Amino acid sequence: MTEQISTLRDAMAAVGRARELPDDAPTLTVGLASSFTPLHLQTFLHASVQVARPESRVVMLPGLYGALTESIGHVADQGPDLCAVLIEWSDLDPRLGLRESATARRAELDDIIATAQVRLARIRQGLEAVASACPVAVVLPTLELPYVYASPAGRVGVLEARLDLLVAEYAGSLLGVNGLRIVSLETAVSERDLQSDLRSGFPFTTARAAELAHAAAEALLPRPTMKGLITDLDDTLWRGLVGEIGPDAVTWDLESGTLVHGLYQQLLAEFSRRGVLIGVCSKNEPDVVARALARPDLLVDAGSLFPIEASWNSKSAAVDRILAAWNISAQDVVFVDDSDLELAEVSAAHPGITALKFPTQEPRAVGELLTRLGALFWRERLTAEDAVRVSSLRSAAALEQDRSQAEDPVQFLRGLDGQVLIDDHDLWDSVRAFELVNKTNQFNLNGHRVAEAEWHKRRTRPGAVGWSMTYGDRFGTLGAISVLTGVLDGGTLTLDTWVLSCRAFSRGIEHHVLAALIERYEPTRIRFDFVPTDRNGVVAQLMKSLGYTEGESVGVDVSQLDLGDTAAVHAVEFVSR
Numbered sequence: 001m002t003e004q005i006s007t008l009r010d011a012m013a014a015v016g017r018a019r020e021l022p023d024d025a026p027t028l029t030v031g032l033a034s035s036f037t038p039l040h041l042q043t044f045l046h047a048s049v050q051v052a053r054p055e056s057r058v059v060m061l062p063g064l065y066g067a068l069t070e071s072i073g074h075v076a077d078q079g080p081d082l083c084a085v086l087i088e089w090s091d092l093d094p095r096l097g098l099r100e101s102a103t104a105r106r107a108e109l110d111d112i113i114a115t116a117q118v119r120l121a122r123i124r125q126g127l128e129a130v131a132s133a134c135p136v137a138v139v140l141p142t143l144e145l146p147y148v149y150a151s152p153a154g155r156v157g158v159l160e161a162r163l164d165l166l167v168a169e170y171a172g173s174l175l176g177v178n179g180l181r182i183v184s185l186e187t188a189v190s191e192r193d194l195q196s197d198l199r200s201g202f203p204f205t206t207a208r209a210a211e212l213a214h215a216a217a218e219a220l221l222p223r224p225t226m227k228g229l230i231t232d233l234d235d236t237l238w239r240g241l242v243g244e245i246g247p248d249a250v251t252w253d254l255e256s257g258t259l260v261h262g263l264y265q266q267l268l269a270e271f272s273r274r275g276v277l278i279g280v281c282s283k284n285e286p287d288v289v290a291r292a293l294a295r296p297d298l299l300v301d302a303g304s305l306f307p308i309e310a311s312w313n314s315k316s317a318a319v320d321r322i323l324a325a326w327n328i329s330a331q332d333v334v335f336v337d338d339s340d341l342e343l344a345e346v347s348a349a350h351p352g353i354t355a356l357k358f359p360t361q362e363p364r365a366v367g368e369l370l371t372r373l374g375a376l377f378w379r380e381r382l383t384a385e386d387a388v389r390v391s392s393l394r395s396a397a398a399l400e401q402d403r404s405q406a407e408d409p410v411q412f413l414r415g416l417d418g419q420v421l422i423d424d425h426d427l428w429d430s431v432r433a434f435e436l437v438n439k440t441n442q443f444n445l446n447g448h449r450v451a452e453a454e455w456h457k458r459r460t461r462p463g464a465v466g467w468s469m470t471y472g473d474r475f476g477t478l479g480a481i482s483v484l485t486g487v488l489d490g491g492t493l494t495l496d497t498w499v500l501s502c503r504a505f506s507r508g509i510e511h512h513v514l515a516a517l518i519e520r521y522e523p524t525r526i527r528f529d530f531v532p533t534d535r536n537g538v539v540a541q542l543m544k545s546l547g548y549t550e551g552e553s554v555g556v557d558v559s560q561l562d563l564g565d566t567a568a569v570h571a572v573e574f575v576s577r
Contacts, residue, residue: 131179
């Protein structure tokens with residue numbers, strides 16, 4: 001996401017830039033449901049989304065003033081692409097609102113809690129309904145309680161504690177609902193604008209409204225998650241120069257005062273569990289590095305580190321080899337080193353890589369680095385493919401080594417005992433499929449990213465086609481590796497999305513997919529919504545082999561399509577439902 005917009009003037013300017021868009025620019029609708037008139041909050045949210053999606057014309061769909069459940073329903077009926085819902089204490093019980101508390105008698109604690117439980121259950125029904133159609137950012141109560149219920153500064157009252165517990169449990173239950181994102185905000189001292197609350201019902205200061213809008217927009221339009229981390233070793237993964245003091249003398253523990261490196265190792269271990277690729281780039285002797293990484297007290301499993309580049313050559317060249325082994329671009333990778341010189345050298349050779357310094361002598365700065373890394377690699381959900389990512393890369397390296405020695409490429413592929421499993425029923429609710437579409441770059445038909453709302457709408461198109469494919473062979477399983485969507489209209493099958501994981505390249509899977517499409521739907525023509533990008537050269541090669549001429553619509557008459565022997569080397573099976 002972009003920097004937070006902090007003034008109304010800047011927000012209005014950002015909203016106004018939409019007027020410069022062409023008439024045929026896509027529209028992005030954003031619902032905003034609250035029980036109060038949104039005022040500045042709507043302006044800031046409008047601006048935040050507009051800046052994040054400058055190619056689209058953002059249109060706000062406000063809810064209704066009054067009851068939150070009705071406001072959510074009103075927004076849902078308009079079919080937004082994105083939605084933000086703000087829950088405040090008054091939505092749990094009107095007596096917790098500033099206006100109502102000034103005229104109502106102080107309520108019994110149990111009565112308020114009971115009312116809050118009933119209202120939260122109703123709100124949840126509305127949230128689930130909206131989240132089934134589009135992403136929803138939920139902002140839970142942030143305001144301080146009305147003065148009549150407030151506890152003294154530095155103390156926690158019984159009502160406050162019970163409400164906080166109720167909301168915390170509620171948030172935990174919402175995290176299990178697909179499409180819902182819970183916004184986390186620290187309570188700000190200046191969050192309530194008393195005059196605005198009493199005059200118009202809008203409770204927030206301008207600064208707080210800007211903060212809320214920015215956080216909601218970030219939840220709705222999260223930044224792409226990084227795929228790989230390349231780490232230095234000396235004074236980064238551990239303290240000390242392993243080549244000088246030996247593998248047994250480098251440290252990362254509390255007793256040695258070097259626990260910041262242990263914390264870094266623990267974070268890398270967690271990243272590996274999430275499916276992040278972890279590589280090593282070190283100027284050292286390979287055997288010394290191997291002995292140090294074999295230490296049983298290492299907090300990150302050495303088996304999760306792949307590849308390990310240890311030599312005295314330039315680190316930029318080592319990074320190049322790691323990227324090739326991973327088959328991903330530098331833009332998806334973070335490089336961590338304690339040397340400013342090495343960071344500059346790698347950054348110059350690999351534009352787009354995120355190069356971060358490990359400040360080994362500054363514990364506070366290390367804490368800031370670990371926090372930043374956590375944000376760069378944070379994932380909302382884990383999939384089965386995350387657990388096999390590193391092993392599949394190792395198997396790919398072994399496969400390529402065998403391939404280089406094979407005399408007959410087709411015969412080599414036939415000897416893999418590969419199986420392509422096609423699921424044409426369960427695509428639209430698959431987290432992994434949606435991730436593949438929005439994270440794959442090299443084999444991506446057009447580079448288009450698909451919003452969740454659009455993704456859900458595709459299943460309802462007349463003649464909708466949606467497939468996900470998994471693959472495995474004698475080198476191991478790769479899990480879900482390909483997704484395609486399209487429309488069958490008469491004898492023409494149009495594919496508007498097709499991605500294939502880089503882990504599955506060079507196996508002829510794309511040819512098998514085309515052959516299966518022809519067998520299943522019997523089209524007379526296949527049309528590809530192909531758009532060349534600076535990263536999808538693999539698809540461009542495939543299109544060229546199918547007769548693509550730049551500047552023309554890509555279409556292939558099935559009768560003239562020759563997929564060759566490659567389309568018959570693997571077993572292909574459809575998932576039965």
